[in-house]
Amino acid sequence: MKIQLREVDIHNFDEVINLPLLPHQENYLASNAYSLAQSKYDIYYRPRAIYADDQLTGFLMYKSMDDENRPREYAIHRFMIDHRQQGKGIGRQALQLAIEEIRQDLQAERITICYLPENPVAKDFYASVGFVETGVDEEGEMNAEIVLNAALEK
Numbered sequence: 586m587k588i589q590l591r592e593v594d595i596h597n598f599d600e601v602i603n604l605p606l607l608p609h610q611e612n613y614l615a616s617n618a619y620s621l622a623q624s625k626y627d628i629y630y631r632p633r634a635i636y637a638d639d640q641l642t643g644f645l646m647y648k649s650m651d652d653e654n655r656p657r658e659y660a661i662h663r664f665m666i667d668h669r670q671q672g673k674g675i676g677r678q679a680l681q682l683a684i685e686e687i688r689q690d691l692q693a694e695r696i697t698i699c700y701l702p703e704n705p706v707a708k709d710f711y712a713s714v715g716f717v718e719t720g721v722d723e724e725g726e727m728n729a730e731i732v733l734n735a736a737l738e739k
């Protein structure tokens with residue numbers, strides 16, 4: 586299966602907004618409609634549509650942390666796969682592609698991700714990709730990170 590990240594644009598934004606999750610999964614992240622609106626008002630956000638063999642199957646969004654005075658850091662804020670397509674390896678490949686895309690910025694030193702501790706998939710999945718948990722923040726979300734420059738690791 587060929588997995589690609591593509592820009593969200595006038596041709597696919599409707600479909601991205603309508604990508605379905607199971608009802609309980611909707612609690613794990615903001616809606617795609619909210620995320621796309623957010624990306625229009627915060628230029629640091631980079632929304633991406635996930636395609637599997639040219640079929641739209643998911644959405645992710647990351648941002649550089651330049652605006653928070655952390656210019657060498659990127660944060661993956663949203664990540665979802667159409668529930669009918671989950672568990673087929675698409676998410677894992679899409680996350681790898683996002684990490685590769687971020688690595689194109691040779692200044693990048695750190696990638697963070699956060700998730701609700703009760704999310705049954707996130708913890709083990711993100712750990713298997715290399716994210717190391719750093720603690721729960723004030724909003725109750727677990728934070729985890731990949732340090733790209735090993736010299737920075739504590």
Ligand SMILES: CC(=O)SCCNC(=O)CCNC(=O)[C@H](O)C(C)(C)COP(=O)(O)OP(=O)(O)OC[C@H]1O[C@@H](n2cnc3c(N)ncnc32)[C@H](O)[C@@H]1OP(=O)(O)O
Pocket residue numbers: 606610613614661662663664665666667670671672673674675676677678698699700701704705706707709710
């Ligand atoms: C930053 C954030 O947005 S955090 C919120 C993340 N998003 C959500 O929780 C929304 C609902 N979930 C999803 O959209 C998807 O399940 C995602 C994005 C978490 C993963 O995408 P998928 O395409 O399903 O993942 P993929 O098939 O590549 O599997 C990756 C791993 O997740 C785990 N996994 C996937 N689905 C399940 C499931 N239903 N039950 C248990 N584990 C699962 C497996 O451990 C798998 O590892 P493996 O490759 O060793 O088998």
